[in-house]
Every structure is written in C-alpha cells, then in structure tokens.
Amino acid sequence: xxxxxxxxxxxxxxxxxxxxxxxxxxxxxxxxxxxxxxxxxxxxxxxxxxxxxxxxxxxxxxxxxxxxxxxxxxxxxxxxxxxxxxxxxxxxxxxxxxxxxxxxxxxxxxxxxxxxxxxxxxxxxxxxxxxxxxxxxxxxxxxxxxxxxxxxxxxxxxxxxxxxxxxxxxxxxxxxxxxxxxxxxxxxxxxxxxxxxxxxxxxxxxxxxxxxxxxxxxxxxxxxxxxxxxxxxxxxxxxxxxxxxxxxxxxxxxxxxxxxxxxxxxxxxxxxxxxxxxxxxxxxxxxxxxxxxxxxxxxxxxxxxxxxxxxxxxxxxxxxxxx
Amino acid sequence: xxxxxxxxxxxxxxxxxxxxxxxxxxxxxxxxxxxxxxxxxxxxxxxxxxxxxxxxxxxxxxxxxxxxxxxxxxxxxxxxxxxxxxxxxxxxxxxxxxxxxxxxxxxxxxxxxxxxxxxxxxxxxxxxxxxxxxxxxxxxxxxxxxxxxxxxxxxxxxxxxxxxxxxxxxxxxxxxxxxxxxxxxxxxxxxxxxxxxxxxxxxxxxxxxxxxxxxxxxxxxxxxxxxxxxxxxxxxxxxxxxxxxxxxxxxxxxxxxxxxxxxxxxxxxxxxxxxxxxxxxxxxxxxxxxxxxxxxxxxxxxxxxxxxxxxxxxxxxxxxxxx
Numbered sequence: 001x002x003x004x005x006x007x008x009x010x011x012x013x014x015x016x017x018x019x020x021x022x023x024x025x026x027x028x029x030x031x032x033x034x035x036x037x038x039x040x041x042x043x044x045x046x047x048x049x050x051x052x053x054x055x056x057x058x059x060x061x062x063x064x065x066x067x068x069x070x071x072x073x074x075x076x077x078x079x080x081x082x083x084x085x086x087x088x089x090x091x092x093x094x095x096x097x098x099x100x101x102x103x104x105x106x107x108x109x110x111x112x113x114x115x116x117x118x119x120x121x122x123x124x125x126x127x128x129x130x131x132x133x134x135x136x137x138x139x140x141x142x143x144x145x146x147x148x149x150x151x152x153x154x155x156x157x158x159x160x161x162x163x164x165x166x167x168x169x170x171x172x173x174x175x176x177x178x179x180x181x182x183x184x185x186x187x188x189x190x191x192x193x194x195x196x197x198x199x200x201x202x203x204x205x206x207x208x209x210x211x212x213x214x215x216x217x218x219x220x221x222x223x224x225x226x227x228x229x230x231x232x233x234x235x236x237x238x239x240x241x242x243x244x245x246x247x248x249x250x251x252x253x254x255x256x257x258x259x260x261x262x263x264x265x266x267x268x269x270x271x272x273x274x275x276x277x278x279x280x281x282x283x284x285x286x287x288x289x290x291x292x293x294x295x296x297x298x299x300x301x302x303x304x305x306x307x308x309x310x311x312x313x314x315x316x317x318x319x320x321x322x323x
Numbered sequence: 324x325x326x327x328x329x330x331x332x333x334x335x336x337x338x339x340x341x342x343x344x345x346x347x348x349x350x351x352x353x354x355x356x357x358x359x360x361x362x363x364x365x366x367x368x369x370x371x372x373x374x375x376x377x378x379x380x381x382x383x384x385x386x387x388x389x390x391x392x393x394x395x396x397x398x399x400x401x402x403x404x405x406x407x408x409x410x411x412x413x414x415x416x417x418x419x420x421x422x423x424x425x426x427x428x429x430x431x432x433x434x435x436x437x438x439x440x441x442x443x444x445x446x447x448x449x450x451x452x453x454x455x456x457x458x459x460x461x462x463x464x465x466x467x468x469x470x471x472x473x474x475x476x477x478x479x480x481x482x483x484x485x486x487x488x489x490x491x492x493x494x495x496x497x498x499x500x501x502x503x504x505x506x507x508x509x510x511x512x513x514x515x516x517x518x519x520x521x522x523x524x525x526x527x528x529x530x531x532x533x534x535x536x537x538x539x540x541x542x543x544x545x546x547x548x549x550x551x552x553x554x555x556x557x558x559x560x561x562x563x564x565x566x567x568x569x570x571x572x573x574x575x576x577x578x579x580x581x582x583x584x585x586x587x588x589x590x591x592x593x594x595x596x597x598x599x600x601x602x603x604x605x606x607x608x609x610x611x612x613x614x615x616x617x618x619x620x621x622x623x624x625x626x627x628x629x630x631x632x633x634x635x636x637x638x639x640x641x642x643x644x645x646x
Contacts, residue, residue, distance in 0.1 A: 027469075028402065028468055029534060030466070031366070032466055033364060033365040033367065034365075035360065035361050035365060042356040043354070044458070046454070048447055050414050053414075054447070075352040091452060126376050131454035133456040146351050
C-alpha cells in the first residue's frame with residue numbers, strides 16, 4: 001500500500017504541471033495571468049463539490065476529477081466564455097496516491113481538451129471537498145446572460161436531458177434500470193460534457209443561456225425571472241437519450257423536467273435565427289431541440305403533446321431544502 | 324429562533340450586495356469583470372478553511388468572516404497585488420441566519436476596507452467549509468515573488484510574529500496565558516491584518532516576499548528554495564508583541580519561528596534600499612524589522628543574540644503531516 005505523502009509533495013506530484021498561457025502557475029502565493037485584450041471581459045465562476053452531497057464516498061476518483069471541472073466549465077459555457085485557467089482547493093481525509101493519481105488524471109484530461117490550465121490551489125486535511133474556480137474570457141457585451149430572453153424567443157436545449165436523474169433514481173431505489181440503461185445513465189451523470197463549443201458558436205445568435213444543473217424547469221425559471229418574461233414549454237418535445245426514451249412517461253417527464261445535473265445548455269434565440277442556431281449546432285456536432293417559446297404571459301406554463309396544459313409539479317434542486 | 328432559509332434566499336439576503344467595479348456580480352452563471360489595463364497582470368489565489376482544522380466548531384462567525392478573507396488577501400499582499408474581486412464557496416450544515424448574518428458582516432467589513440468586491444459564489448450543504456478565491460492586479464513584472472531573493476539582501480518582517488501560535492498553545496493547553504495576554508494573542512490569531520498597503524509600497528524596492536502562514540522559518544525556507552540561496556536569521560531580533568515579549572525565551576522562539584497564522588509579510592531587499600523600505604513602512608504605519616541576511620551559503624542558519632549558532636528545531640506546518 002503506498003504511503004501517505006505530505007502537503008507539498010502532494011502538490012508537486014499531482015498538481016504542478018507547467019503552465020503555458022499563465023505567466024506564473026502554482027508554487028508562489030498567487031498565480032499570475034496576463035491581462036486579456038481590452039475588448040474582452042473576464043468570466044469567473046466557482047463550484048464546490050462535497051462528498052456525501054454531490055458524490056458518494058467511494059466514487060471513482062477519475063470520473064470525479066472530470067466532473068468537478070466539468071460542472072465549472074459548464075458555467076463558462078452558460079455565458080459563452082472561452083476557458084482560460086482554474087484553481088483547485090481540495091480538502092482530503094488523507095493524501096492517498098491511489099485517489100490523487102486518478103483524480104488528477106481525470107481533471108487534466110478534461111482541462112487539456114478545453115485548453116484550460118490549472119494555475120494554483122490549496123490542499124488541506126478535512127472532509128473530502130473539491131472547490132474549483134474557473135476563469136474565462138468573452139468579448140465585451142457578447143456574454144449570454146440569464147437576463148437576455150425576449151418575448152417571442154424560441155427556447156432550445158442541447159443534447160438530451162434527464163439521464164442524470166434517471167441514474168440517481170436507480171441509485172436511490174426509486175426504480176431499477178436494466179444493465180444497458182444503467183450504464184448509459186450513470187455515464188451521463190458521472191461524465192457530463194460542458195457545452196463550451198456550442199455556447200461560443202451561439203454568441204451573437206442566442207439571447208440568453210443557462211446550464212441545466214438544478215433542473216430544466218427550475219433553471220428556465222431563473223431565466224424567466226431575470227428576463228421578466230414568461231414561457232410555454234412543450235414538455236413532450238424534450239429530447240431523451242435511449243435509456244430514458246424507454247421509460248414510462250411519468251418517469252421520463254420527472255427526469256427531464258425536474259432532474260438537474262445534465263449540464264446541457266438551455267438557451268433562447270429569436271425565430272429568425274433558427275437556421276443560424278442549427279448551423280452552429282451542426283458545426284459543433286451537438287444536437288439542439290426547440291422545446292418552447294418565451295412570451296409576455298405570466299410565469300411558466302407546460303403543455304403536453306395533445307395540447308393540454310400540464311401542472312408544474314417539478315420543483316428544482318435547492319441544497320438547503322432538498323435531502 | 325429564526326427559521327432556516329433556502330439556498331437562493333440565503334444568497335440573496337447575505338451575499339448579493341451590488342457591485343461597482345465588476346460588470347456583473349452574483350446571480351448569473353458567471354461574474355464578469357472588465358479586462359485590466361494591458362500593462363497589468365491578474366494575480367489569483369485560493370484558500371480553503373475547514374471547521375475543526377482551521378477553526379473550531381462554535382468559532383465567532385464575524386471573526387471567521389474576517390479571517391477567511393484576510394488569509395486570501397494576505398496572498399495578494401505577498402505578491403504586492405491590489406485587491407479587485409473575490410468569490411466565496413460555502414458549505415454549511417444548515418442555513419442559519421444567526422451564523423450567516425455575522426459571518427457576512429465580518430467578510431464585507433474587511434472587503435470594504437480593501438475595496439475588494441464579492442462577485443459570485445456557491446452554497447451547498449455539507450461540513451462547514453469556506454473557500455475563497457481572490458483576484459487582484461499588479462503592474463507587469465513588479466510582482467514580489469518567492470524566487471526573487473538575492474545574495475546580500477536583508478531579510479525583513481512586518482509587524483510582530485508569534486502571537487497566533489501563542490494563542491494556539493493556550494487553547495491546546497501547552498501553556499496558560501493571563502487574561503491580558505490571552506486577549507491580545509487570540510485577537511491576533513482571529514483577526515489577522517493582511518499587509519496589502521505595505522506590500523504595494525514595496526513594489527520596486529523589495530526583491531522577494533511571502534506571507535507568514537506556515538511558520539516564519541518554513542516560509543523563509545520556501546523563499547530560499549525558490550531563489551536558490553541561503554540565509555542567516557538572527558532569531559532574537561524577531562519582533563514580539565507585548566503578550567509574547569513577556570514569555571520565557573524558549574516559548575517565544577518556538578512561537579516566532581515555528582508559528583504560522585500571523586500573516587505578516589516576510590520580504591527581502593538589498594541593503595541600499597534600507598531607507599526606502601523604512602519610508603514605505605512609515606507611510607503605511609506598519610513597523611518593519613531586519614532579522615537576517617540572504618547569502619550564497621547552504622540552507623538556513625540561525626544565530627542567537629550572543630552570536631551562537633542555534634539548531635533549527637522549528638518545522639513548519641504541513642496539513643498532511645501535522646495533527
């Protein structure tokens with residue numbers, strides 16, 4: 001069994017790759033980044049993942065390295081930013097190379113794919129907790145904000161939604177999936193793909209965007225609230241992957257509308273941009289689906305395939321309300 | 324007893340003050356900052372504080388709000404950066420207004436004094452953990468780095484050191500302080516003052532800097548290692564506050580040389596800059612003391628008041644070695 005290592009050796013061994021875009025990476029009191037061009041804004045977001053809350057004890061550390069960075073990159077995607085750099089603060093019960101090695105591999109593999117550099121961090125002993133802060137850049141005035149939705153906009157969603165909630169329900173014993181569906185659903189929950197490329201391609205085309213983390217309707221609700229508009233969502237239009245498509249309709253709706261953790265991009269764009277949206281999606285190889293319309297009516301209304309109004313019984317996730 | 328509140332209400336009530344220097348603060352997927360002028364670099368640091376490790380259960384939340392930001396600001400100080408913005412990720416066992424209210428007050432009070440804005444964050448349920456990431460700016464090439472010390476430099480320390488370790492020893496039962504000394508020592512441990520102003524004034528004067536968090540000798544060791552130089556420290560020259568000055572010499576040395584958590588600025592500067600260093604210190608109202616000299620000899624050597632060589636029996640703090 002490999003021996004536990006010290007704090008400084010831990011950082012040196014697993015989190016000290018050379019940086020190329022930063023002027024100074026880990027190892028001093030601060031990292032240093034060159035100022036971006038004056039026409040750019042810096043986009044910043046931070047997310048904390050806690051063992052027992054966001055992931056189970058014993059979770060695959062390689063997948064966890066991926067997911068911890070993915071959920072942060074997804075916040076950059078949600079404003080259409082280009083990833084630049086990130087910091088990592090890590091509390092661990094012990095400095096175990098058998099956990100650190102695969103965790104850092106999962107983290108760096110995703111970082112390399114999106115050309116984002118680890119530039120600094122902090123390690124301490126404590127209940128396993130991962131806090132990542134990401135920095136990106138976006139041309140001034142082109143960020144896709146929650147407040148940008150306009151009356152008449154189409155509502156679009158990338159990829160498919162609901163698989164992460166489907167996996168969670170299986171884990172919780174709410175239902176039992178067959179082995180094929182289980183593998184597909186857990187892969188979606190454990191390895192979300194931040195929609196960085198699509199979101200960048202939608203700058204200047206989309207009006208508003210958010211990533212689906214709390215639940216599709218809950219996250220759309222944030223857009224409506226900040227944009228001071230209403231919406232109709234055609235709930236049976238929401239795209240499902242193969243695992244979810246074979247489930248009973250009530251379960252499918254629950255997973256798609258209330259389930260978070262898919263990290264797909266929900267965005268709005270005016271109908272005249274439909275071809276441009278589709279072209280952006282095609283160029284990125286990410287399917288997109290229109291699922292509703294922004295309007296000036298009050299709140300969020302749901303409509304099923306038969307044109308009937310459905311009740312919104314799909315509350316979003318709140319860390320201090322839910323268990 | 325006030326009721327517990329939800330995640331979104333928590334953010335809205337305690338962490339959503341308007342921003343002035345940022346283009347967009349909390350409430351969207353990312354915060355947005357204008358790019359700093361092209362002659363500037365962005366300095367970034369992150370620190371995580373864990374209950375039971377960095378602070379005790381039941382610690383005064385107002386002091387904790389101060390300290391959580393202070394230790395991060397101290398990292399900006401250590402490179403001579405000007406504070407700009409910070410994010411806050413918070414895991415809490417519950418959303419209790421009796422904790423949140425004073426915590427946010429302590430945090431904002433220090434933030435306001437240094438004109439640094441809270442621009443975003445994350446809240447989740449979990450073991451009480453505070454992770455702050457700070458951003459600052461520094462003119463290109465003027466950052467005070469650990470790697471900048473040169474043969475012949477004086478070694479300086481700001482303020483007084485050792486009081487935080489003196490308080491810790493009292494708490495741990497290693498010794499018992501009288502009430503005056505205890506109050507003074509705990510105040511230093513709980514309310515460190517980041518040396519932002521002094522560090523900025525030392526840009527262009529000092530060669531290297533670090534903040535004392537792991538222990539004076541340990542942190543000086545980081546400077547020596549990265550600068551590839553050695554040093555002699557005159558251990559009895561280290562400045563002590565009134566509480567520590569009255570302690571037995573062995574305890575005083577232990578607290579000053581091995582004790583971290585004081586967040587004073589340790590820096591090196593060439594002897595020809597002595598007047599400039601003193602003038603910078605006077606302008607900021609922060610005393611500074613010369614405690615040794617950088618040289619080309621091997622490692623770190625200690626010398627007492629009688630000119631005798633002393634053993635270095637003062638290891639620094641390592642989160643995965645110490646308990």
